[in-house]
Amino acid sequence: MSALLEVKHLNVDLNLPAGTLHAVRDVSFSVEKGKTLSLVGESGCGKSMIALAIMGLLPPSGICSAEKIAFEGLDLQKMSEKKMSTFRGARMAMIFQEPMTSLDPCYTIGNQLVEALTEHKKVSAREARDRAVFLLEKVGITGSASRLKQYPHQLSGGLRQRIMIAMGLMCGPSLIIADEPTTALDVTIQAQIMGLLASIQQEFNMGMILITHDLGVVSRVADDVVIMYCGQVVETGNIKEIFNNPIHPYTRGLMECIPVPGKTKPGEKLGSIPGIVPTPIGDLWGCSFRSRCSLATQECAARGLELIKISDKRSFRCINPPVTIADA
Amino acid sequence: MVEYALQTENIKKEYTISGGIFHGKKTLKAVDGVNLSIPKGSILGLVGESGCGKTTIAKLILGLEKKTSGELYIAGKEISSMGSKEIARIIQPVFQDPYSSLNPRKSIAKIISLPLRAQGLANGAADIEKKVDDIMEIVGLAPRLKHNYPNQLSGGQRQRVAVARALIMRPEVVLCDEPTSALDVSVQAQILNMLLDLRSELNLTYLFISHDLAVVEHIASHVAVMYLGRIVEEGNAEDLFSNPSHPYTQALLASVLTPDPELGLPEIQLGIEYPNPIDPPSGCSFHPRCSKCQEKCSIVAPEAVIKSGKLVECHYPDNF
Amino acid sequence: MPPVETQQQFDSGLGLEVVFPTPGQIMRRRMLTHKGFIIGGLMVLAVFIVAIFAPYIAQHDPYHQDLSNRMITPVWSETGSWEHPLGTDAMGRDYLSRLAYGARISLFIGFSCMAIAAVIGISLGLIAGYFGGMADMIVSFIITVRLALPAVLVAIAVVALMGGSIQVVVMVLGCLIWDRFAVILRATTQQIRAMDYVQAAKAAGCSIPWLMIREIMPNLLNSIVIVATLEIGRAILLEAALSFLGMGVQPPTPSWGLMISEGKDMMLFDPYLVTIPGVALFFLVLGMNLFGDGLRDVTSPEGRS
Structure with a gap:
C-alpha cells in the first residue's frame, strides 16, 4: 500500500539577518491511512516548520526543498499556489494549539463551520449546515442547533478545540496535522480531546501527524514517532520500540526528564539534559547533540553522520549509541 | 507541636459580577471556604483545573487580593494585621510564565534586587550587588548575565531569575504558581531539581500550584485537590496518589498521560464542560460530572469526612 | 525576532x-x-537649529518697521533682493527674521502645551488604568466631557475673557489637548498592570507610587513619547489657528499663525506672505509626525521587522 503522505529529504532554510537558519534538515517520513505519526521535540527543533512546509504555508523568508513531498500520489512541490489552496482545508486539515486565535470572534460557530465547507465544495447552505450538526455530534457537542448560533468567546477552551476539530473535518480530509492540539488545555480535557482525535481518525480512516513535546500524549496515541533535535531526525521508529528501547542519548535524556508516578521516586533528582540548544545557523556538521551529550567523543564532530537503519522503520543518528543495537 | 508556615481557616473570596443591565449582579465564589495548613519545611501541592480558584488562593496568600471572610495566618500572624512589606518578607511568588514575569525594561540585576530595594533592606549598592551575586550563584545563573535583559535569556534562565528574585530576601515560604508548565521538558526537570535542592538548602516551605499531577506527585509531601472553590480531597501525597477517595481525584489521576505505549487513552467520564462558577450546581458541586452520582448528591452538599487519613468531601467515598 | x-x-x-x-x-x-524616523528627525532638528540660531539667521530686527521698504518680494521673484531674502511684510518687517523668531514661538508653544497636557493626561490615564473601578469611571467621564468640548471654541472663549498672550495660549491649549494622553495611557496601563512582573513587584512589597513610576512607567515610555510628538504638532497647529483668528498670540509677536493672518488681506497679490509661514508650519508638523511615527516603530518592544 502506498503511503498517504510521503516526505523525502525535506530541508527548510530561513534567511535571517544573522545567516541562514537550517530549520529542517534532511527529514524523511511517511504517513499511512489510519495511522498516526508523531513529531516530537523541544521548542525550536523545527517540528512546526515541517507542518508549514507540507501545507505550503512557510513564511516568506523560508525556502523549502525536498526530493519528494507526495500526498495521495500527487507531488505537492509542483502544485500551483491556486491548486494548493484548494488542497489546504479540503484534503488536509490543520489543528492549532490555541483555538481562540484560530476562530474568528466576529462570526458564529455555525457561520464558520459552514464556510469551511462551502469555500471548497459546491454544496448548498442546507447541506453544509447538516454536516456541521452531524460533525458537532461526532465531536461530542450536544445541543448542536443552539451551539451553531454561539460565538467563540462564549465557549470554554475544550469546547473551542472540539469546534476546531469539527471544522477541520468539514470537507472530509484524509490527513490531519495537529500542532500541539492540547497544550493549552487542562489535563482532563487533554485526555478527552486526544481520545476524540484518535477515535475520529480511526472512524474516518485518516492519517494524522501529531506535533507535540509531550511524550505522555505521544506514547498513548501515536503509531510511529520521529524524534527531532535541532532540525534533524535523531531517532525514528515504532512507538513501542522507541519507548521501550530508546537508542539515541537525546531520546533517553528526554525520557529521564519526566517524572513518572511509580517509576521515578518522589523527591529524587530527575534526569536533565545540561546546556542549551544551539541555533542551527551557518555551516553545520557532526552530531548536533554533541555539545550536551555525556557520551560525546572526537568522532561525533565528523562530517556526514547518516541515519543508521536497523529495521524497516527503525533508525537513529548516533555513532556511539549507549546501548548495543542487538538489545534494541 | 507542628509549626505551620501557612494556615487558612474557612477562607472565602467572592467577586461581584455585573451580568449586564438585565441580569443584575451575581456573586462568583472563587474560593468558598478553604482550610489549608502547611507545616514548616513541607511542600503542599494544590491541584485543580483552570477556573477552580487555585490562582485566587495564591493572590489571597500573597496579599494581592483581600479575602471576603475567614482567617489566613502567615507564620502564625493573621494577614489583615500585616503590612504588604511584612507579608513580602515571609512569602514570595514564582509565576508560571517566565516571559511575562520579568520586566522587559530592567536588567537582570535590577529585577533580582527589586525586593531588597523596595523594602529598603540593603546597606548601599555594594551590599545589593553582593546579595545579587550570591543568589545568582545559588540558582545557577552565570554572573555575566547580570547586565543582560530578559529578552536575551532562554525560558529556563528566565525562570531561574524569577526564583532568584523570590529568594533574595530569604523568605520562609515560596508560592510556585505552575512554575514549570511553560517550559520545555528538559528545562522543566532542571527547574524541579533546583527547587527541590533549594528547599533542603534554605529550609523553605513551598505551596506548589499545578495542574500536572505527575509533577505534583514527584515534588509534594501533601496534596490538596481543588474543585470549584473548595478542597475536595486533602492528605499525604503518598496516600492520596495510591488510594484516591474522591471521584474527582480519581478522574484527575486517570487523565494523567504517563509515557507508556502499552496503555491506551483513558476513558474520562467527566462530561465535556467545567461548570460555570457563577452558577454552580446544587448539592455537591461535582455531581453533574460524577459517574457515581446518587440522588442525595444533587441536594445536599457533602461535609468533609476523614477517610483513611485524608479529608474527603464526598457522600460516598466508600463506594470505590 | x-x-x-x-x-x-x-x-x-x-x-x-x-x-x-x-x-x-x-x-x-x-x-x-528607519527612513521616516531619520527624515522626520532631521526636519524637526532643522527647525530647532533655526530657532536656536535665530539672531544669527535674522539680518534685521523682526519687530523693526521700515515703511519705506514695504512689501518687498522674496529673492526668487524679479523684484527681490538679497537684502531681504524672503521679502518684507506690509509693515516693512524682514520676513526671514520674523520666520526665524516665529520658529521659537511655535516650538515653545508646542513643547510647553505638550508638557502641561502630558502631566494632566498621564496622571489621569495612570490612575484610571491602575485602579480601575470607580477611579476609572470618573476619569472616563472627564475624558468624555473633554472630548465633547470643541477645543478651538473653548480656547477662543477663554482667550477672549483673559486676553491673548503666549502664557494664556499655552495654559489653555495645554489644558485642552491631554485627552489622547489619557485615553492611550489608560488602555496601556490596564494591559501592563495585569502582567506578572507587576504582580511580582506588588508581592515584593513595592508601594503604589513605586509600582506606577518604576515598574509600569518605563513600559509606557514609548507610548508617551509617540503621543507627545503628535500633541506637539497638534498644539502648534492650534496655536496657529488661534493666532490666525486673532485670539492667540498678539501682534507684533512673530508667530507663524499671526503672520498668515496678517498676510491674508494681501494674499491674492502677494501670495508669498501666506505661503512662506504656511510651508514652515507644514514642514514642522510633518516632521514631528514622521518622527513620532518612526519612534513608534523604533521603540516597539516586540519589533516589526
Missing part, C-alpha cells in the same frame, strides 16, 4: 550560540535604518 548579533561557538559545526541584543541596542539599530 531574529537574532542580530551572534557569536561563533567553541567548536564550530554546531551552529551558533545566539546572543540577543539588549533593548537599547535593538532601538539604536532600528533608529539607524
Whole structure:
C-alpha cells in the first residue's frame, strides 16, 4: 500500500539577518491511512516548520526543498499556489494549539463551520449546515442547533478545540496535522480531546501527524514517532520500540526528564539534559547533540553522520549509541 | 507541636459580577471556604483545573487580593494585621510564565534586587550587588548575565531569575504558581531539581500550584485537590496518589498521560464542560460530572469526612 | 525576532550560540535604518537649529518697521533682493527674521502645551488604568466631557475673557489637548498592570507610587513619547489657528499663525506672505509626525521587522 503522505529529504532554510537558519534538515517520513505519526521535540527543533512546509504555508523568508513531498500520489512541490489552496482545508486539515486565535470572534460557530465547507465544495447552505450538526455530534457537542448560533468567546477552551476539530473535518480530509492540539488545555480535557482525535481518525480512516513535546500524549496515541533535535531526525521508529528501547542519548535524556508516578521516586533528582540548544545557523556538521551529550567523543564532530537503519522503520543518528543495537 | 508556615481557616473570596443591565449582579465564589495548613519545611501541592480558584488562593496568600471572610495566618500572624512589606518578607511568588514575569525594561540585576530595594533592606549598592551575586550563584545563573535583559535569556534562565528574585530576601515560604508548565521538558526537570535542592538548602516551605499531577506527585509531601472553590480531597501525597477517595481525584489521576505505549487513552467520564462558577450546581458541586452520582448528591452538599487519613468531601467515598 | 548579533561557538559545526541584543541596542539599530524616523528627525532638528540660531539667521530686527521698504518680494521673484531674502511684510518687517523668531514661538508653544497636557493626561490615564473601578469611571467621564468640548471654541472663549498672550495660549491649549494622553495611557496601563512582573513587584512589597513610576512607567515610555510628538504638532497647529483668528498670540509677536493672518488681506497679490509661514508650519508638523511615527516603530518592544 502506498503511503498517504510521503516526505523525502525535506530541508527548510530561513534567511535571517544573522545567516541562514537550517530549520529542517534532511527529514524523511511517511504517513499511512489510519495511522498516526508523531513529531516530537523541544521548542525550536523545527517540528512546526515541517507542518508549514507540507501545507505550503512557510513564511516568506523560508525556502523549502525536498526530493519528494507526495500526498495521495500527487507531488505537492509542483502544485500551483491556486491548486494548493484548494488542497489546504479540503484534503488536509490543520489543528492549532490555541483555538481562540484560530476562530474568528466576529462570526458564529455555525457561520464558520459552514464556510469551511462551502469555500471548497459546491454544496448548498442546507447541506453544509447538516454536516456541521452531524460533525458537532461526532465531536461530542450536544445541543448542536443552539451551539451553531454561539460565538467563540462564549465557549470554554475544550469546547473551542472540539469546534476546531469539527471544522477541520468539514470537507472530509484524509490527513490531519495537529500542532500541539492540547497544550493549552487542562489535563482532563487533554485526555478527552486526544481520545476524540484518535477515535475520529480511526472512524474516518485518516492519517494524522501529531506535533507535540509531550511524550505522555505521544506514547498513548501515536503509531510511529520521529524524534527531532535541532532540525534533524535523531531517532525514528515504532512507538513501542522507541519507548521501550530508546537508542539515541537525546531520546533517553528526554525520557529521564519526566517524572513518572511509580517509576521515578518522589523527591529524587530527575534526569536533565545540561546546556542549551544551539541555533542551527551557518555551516553545520557532526552530531548536533554533541555539545550536551555525556557520551560525546572526537568522532561525533565528523562530517556526514547518516541515519543508521536497523529495521524497516527503525533508525537513529548516533555513532556511539549507549546501548548495543542487538538489545534494541 | 507542628509549626505551620501557612494556615487558612474557612477562607472565602467572592467577586461581584455585573451580568449586564438585565441580569443584575451575581456573586462568583472563587474560593468558598478553604482550610489549608502547611507545616514548616513541607511542600503542599494544590491541584485543580483552570477556573477552580487555585490562582485566587495564591493572590489571597500573597496579599494581592483581600479575602471576603475567614482567617489566613502567615507564620502564625493573621494577614489583615500585616503590612504588604511584612507579608513580602515571609512569602514570595514564582509565576508560571517566565516571559511575562520579568520586566522587559530592567536588567537582570535590577529585577533580582527589586525586593531588597523596595523594602529598603540593603546597606548601599555594594551590599545589593553582593546579595545579587550570591543568589545568582545559588540558582545557577552565570554572573555575566547580570547586565543582560530578559529578552536575551532562554525560558529556563528566565525562570531561574524569577526564583532568584523570590529568594533574595530569604523568605520562609515560596508560592510556585505552575512554575514549570511553560517550559520545555528538559528545562522543566532542571527547574524541579533546583527547587527541590533549594528547599533542603534554605529550609523553605513551598505551596506548589499545578495542574500536572505527575509533577505534583514527584515534588509534594501533601496534596490538596481543588474543585470549584473548595478542597475536595486533602492528605499525604503518598496516600492520596495510591488510594484516591474522591471521584474527582480519581478522574484527575486517570487523565494523567504517563509515557507508556502499552496503555491506551483513558476513558474520562467527566462530561465535556467545567461548570460555570457563577452558577454552580446544587448539592455537591461535582455531581453533574460524577459517574457515581446518587440522588442525595444533587441536594445536599457533602461535609468533609476523614477517610483513611485524608479529608474527603464526598457522600460516598466508600463506594470505590 | 531574529537574532542580530551572534557569536561563533567553541567548536564550530554546531551552529551558533545566539546572543540577543539588549533593548537599547535593538532601538539604536532600528533608529539607524528607519527612513521616516531619520527624515522626520532631521526636519524637526532643522527647525530647532533655526530657532536656536535665530539672531544669527535674522539680518534685521523682526519687530523693526521700515515703511519705506514695504512689501518687498522674496529673492526668487524679479523684484527681490538679497537684502531681504524672503521679502518684507506690509509693515516693512524682514520676513526671514520674523520666520526665524516665529520658529521659537511655535516650538515653545508646542513643547510647553505638550508638557502641561502630558502631566494632566498621564496622571489621569495612570490612575484610571491602575485602579480601575470607580477611579476609572470618573476619569472616563472627564475624558468624555473633554472630548465633547470643541477645543478651538473653548480656547477662543477663554482667550477672549483673559486676553491673548503666549502664557494664556499655552495654559489653555495645554489644558485642552491631554485627552489622547489619557485615553492611550489608560488602555496601556490596564494591559501592563495585569502582567506578572507587576504582580511580582506588588508581592515584593513595592508601594503604589513605586509600582506606577518604576515598574509600569518605563513600559509606557514609548507610548508617551509617540503621543507627545503628535500633541506637539497638534498644539502648534492650534496655536496657529488661534493666532490666525486673532485670539492667540498678539501682534507684533512673530508667530507663524499671526503672520498668515496678517498676510491674508494681501494674499491674492502677494501670495508669498501666506505661503512662506504656511510651508514652515507644514514642514514642522510633518516632521514631528514622521518622527513620532518612526519612534513608534523604533521603540516597539516586540519589533516589526
